[in-house]
Amino acid sequence: MIKFLKLYERFGIFIFIILGSIFLAIASPNFLQTNTILNIIAQGTYGAIVGFGMTFAITSGGFDLSVAAVMGLTSVFLSLLIPVLGIPLAIIISLLVASSVGLVNGLIITKLNVNPLITTLAMMTIIRGVSLLVAGGRQIVISEKMFSIIGTGFLAGIPIPIIIMVVLFIFMFFTMYHSPFGRHVSAVGSNESAARISGLNVDLIKIMVFVLVAFTAGVAGVIRTSQTLIGIPTMSPGFELVAITVTILGGTSLAGGRGNIWGTLFAAIFISMIYYGLNLLNVQIFFQMLSVGTVLIIALFIDGARNRYLESVRAKGIKV
Amino acid sequence: MVDIRSRNLKVKVAQQWENFGMLFILVLILAIFSSLDPNFRTVYNFISIFKYSTFIAIGGIGMAFCIMSGDFDISVGSMLAFVGVLGSSFIPFIGGVGAVLSTIVIASILGFINGIFITKLRIPAFITTLGMLYIFRALAYLYTSNVPVYIENKFWLYIGNGKIFNINFPIILMLICYLGGYLLLRKSPFGRYIVAVGTNPDASRLSGINVDKVRIIVFTLVGFFVGISSVVVSANLGSANPGQLGQGYEFQVITAVVLGGTILGGGNGSLGGLFVAALIITALKNGLSLMQVDSYWQDVATGLVLIFAVALNRIRYTLLGQRE
Numbered sequence: 281m282i283k284f285l286k287l288y289e290r291f292g293i294f295i296f297i298i299l300g301s302i303f304l305a306i307a308s309p310n311f312l313q314t315n316t317i318l319n320i321i322a323q324g325t326y327g328a329i330v331g332f333g334m335t336f337a338i339t340s341g342g343f344d345l346s347v348a349a350v351m352g353l354t355s356v357f358l359s360l361l362i363p364v365l366g367i368p369l370a371i372i373i374s375l376l377v378a379s380s381v382g383l384v385n386g387l388i389i390t391k392l393n394v395n396p397l398i399t400t401l402a403m404m405t406i407i408r409g410v411s412l413l414v415a416g417g418r419q420i421v422i423s424e425k426m427f428s429i430i431g432t433g434f435l436a437g438i439p440i441p442i443i444i445m446v447v448l449f450i451f452m453f454f455t456m457y458h459s460p461f462g463r464h465v466s467a468v469g470s471n472e473s474a475a476r477i478s479g480l481n482v483d484l485i486k487i488m489v490f491v492l493v494a495f496t497a498g499v500a501g502v503i504r505t506s507q508t509l510i511g512i513p514t515m516s517p518g519f520e521l522v523a524i525t526v527t528i529l530g531g532t533s534l535a536g537g538r539g540n541i542w543g544t545l546f547a548a549i550f551i552s553m554i555y556y557g558l559n560l561l562n563v564q565i566f567f568q569m570l571s572v573g574t575v576l577i578i579a580l581f582i583d584g585a586r587n588r589y590l591e592s593v594r595a596k597g598i599k600v
Numbered sequence: 601m602v603d604i605r606s607r608n609l610k611v612k613v614a615q616q617w618e619n620f621g622m623l624f625i626l627v628l629i630l631a632i633f634s635s636l637d638p639n640f641r642t643v644y645n646f647i648s649i650f651k652y653s654t655f656i657a658i659g660g661i662g663m664a665f666c667i668m669s670g671d672f673d674i675s676v677g678s679m680l681a682f683v684g685v686l687g688s689s690f691i692p693f694i695g696g697v698g699a700v701l702s703t704i705v706i707a708s709i710l711g712f713i714n715g716i717f718i719t720k721l722r723i724p725a726f727i728t729t730l731g732m733l734y735i736f737r738a739l740a741y742l743y744t745s746n747v748p749v750y751i752e753n754k755f756w757l758y759i760g761n762g763k764i765f766n767i768n769f770p771i772i773l774m775l776i777c778y779l780g781g782y783l784l785l786r787k788s789p790f791g792r793y794i795v796a797v798g799t800n801p802d803a804s805r806l807s808g809i810n811v812d813k814v815r816i817i818v819f820t821l822v823g824f825f826v827g828i829s830s831v832v833v834s835a836n837l838g839s840a841n842p843g844q845l846g847q848g849y850e851f852q853v854i855t856a857v858v859l860g861g862t863i864l865g866g867g868n869g870s871l872g873g874l875f876v877a878a879l880i881i882t883a884l885k886n887g888l889s890l891m892q893v894d895s896y897w898q899d900v901a902t903g904l905v906l907i908f909a910v911a912l913n914r915i916r917y918t919l920l921g922q923r924e
Contacts, residue, residue, distance in 0.1 A: 343726075345730075388907060388911075392907070392910075392911045392914065393911075393914050394907060394910045394911060394914070395864050395865070395910065397672065397726050398854070398858070398864060398906065398907075398910055399907060399910075401674070401851060401854070401906075402851075402903040402904070402906040402907045403903065404903075405848065405851060405899045405900070405902060405903040406899070406900050406903035406904065408896075408899060409896040409897065409898075409899035409900035409903070410896075410900060412896040412899075413894060413896045413897065413900075417894075417896065518734060521730065521731070521733075521734050524727070524730070525731075528727075534724060534727065564741070564742065564745075566738045566741040566742050566746075567738070567742070569734045569735075569737060569738035569741075570734070570735055570738035570739065570742070572734065573731045573732070573733075573734035573735035573738065574731075574735065576727075576730070576731040576734075577717070577723075577728065577731045577732075577735075580721075580723040580724075580727060580728065580731070581721050581723065583723075584721050584722045584723050585721075587722075588722060
């Protein structure tokens, strides 16, 4: 059973993906085509990218509800800066702005000692307000057509968002599993006081995690803005739910300490498959919200059952 | 000697702050807005602040219990919308009284479901209710196909707009709710169980309290008070809009509870503080909109108030030399 759980933690999401694929292949003749599959993966890139950051946050025992608001802020800054500074500089500065929100989150959480949930809930409202103020409460059209290449272009037949996602995936994978920082994040998540006693700078690690989450939200904001060519202050409402769902469905435990970057990537693709399926059924857009919420509850249920089982095994004195 | 005296002073300040701090901030805010804006310092406006504060104050009672017991419920805004549209759509079939009662009952059932998920499946409360936040909102949209329900029933509207002896009915309703909440928290064993569970769930379990049952009842009570708020809010607006009703409500309610002095993470709290905090938040919003400050600034202000409130509680506890 323990072996099964370990396997599930690593590969459980593939069961969902395979079942989903079989279902969609039967339901839609177009599903098994390269274009459709690339399209589904491309739609999953935002969830995956922000999910990578969220995976770090949840692994460290934290949580970030402000990601959707950060995407909106990035979008507004891009639309205002591109005409003035040109595309590359505008992107860099927008990403810096996004990351600085993470810095503020981290500072409030560590230095003022405020609960991460409350901090990021408050920051979500604050950042939405700031984005709307900066944009003057409207959407801003970007006239620079070149900018759309990031979200809609192709490189060697593969959509550029997918390439960005893969690059970030490789970076996150090595940071999580093959760098001291990744180990420190896990240590903080599994036992904060032990990490502190053994000399880790817990506050610094937490701050860096929140900067990383906000940065990934910024990247997602850049891609999304590039696809619409509009600066949208209220971009992607409810996206924090998608990012959290993707992370937990992917096998990262809410208890902290164990992150699963692979799982996050494929869970994002799975959510994208659900959206594709819902589109086939031609149902109202609200079903998307309903389905993601339901998937989250199911994923949490599995996570909870797994932790309970492991607890009971540990209580019997077996090393896990 | 000096050391002890300065520490005593600190403790005194912190203790007095616990009793009168919020009242002081309320008076300060009322004074500032009154001096800045002649429209603010009218009796009519003060009454309307009082009346509108009931939305937050009533829903806050359940949330205060919830936070005292060591949990959170962030689904309350969506729950308010969902039960609002569902309950008000019953009016043609079962009449006003039946619809109001069923709204409150349905809200309690939804709270009960939250509680079951959290205790029996052992999923952390904040994330269960995050999922529920989107599920309830989606159900509200789907049930109404995103068309607001207009309310013309006299009884329903009376709850939000009626008057008894020239006092607004929501205010009377709120006072009844507070009396009930006070009796439950301070005069019944159940109130002591809530505080015990929030302070130390393991110790409570060992001393024979059925912790799961207490938490389920707490979440049911959250639903119950949200149900009442939902009727009051929708009656006040004259309609139940699936998208706009209760948007950001969880945020205001949690802010009020925390600002009122209830400590995040569980333990004791204050219903009186919550009541004053609800007035503070409403006065702040009212004052800013009378001065025609952008509504976006109001969001920023409420967010800052929440962080400020939590940090303030921490500082107070540090001054008292206690740990959470």
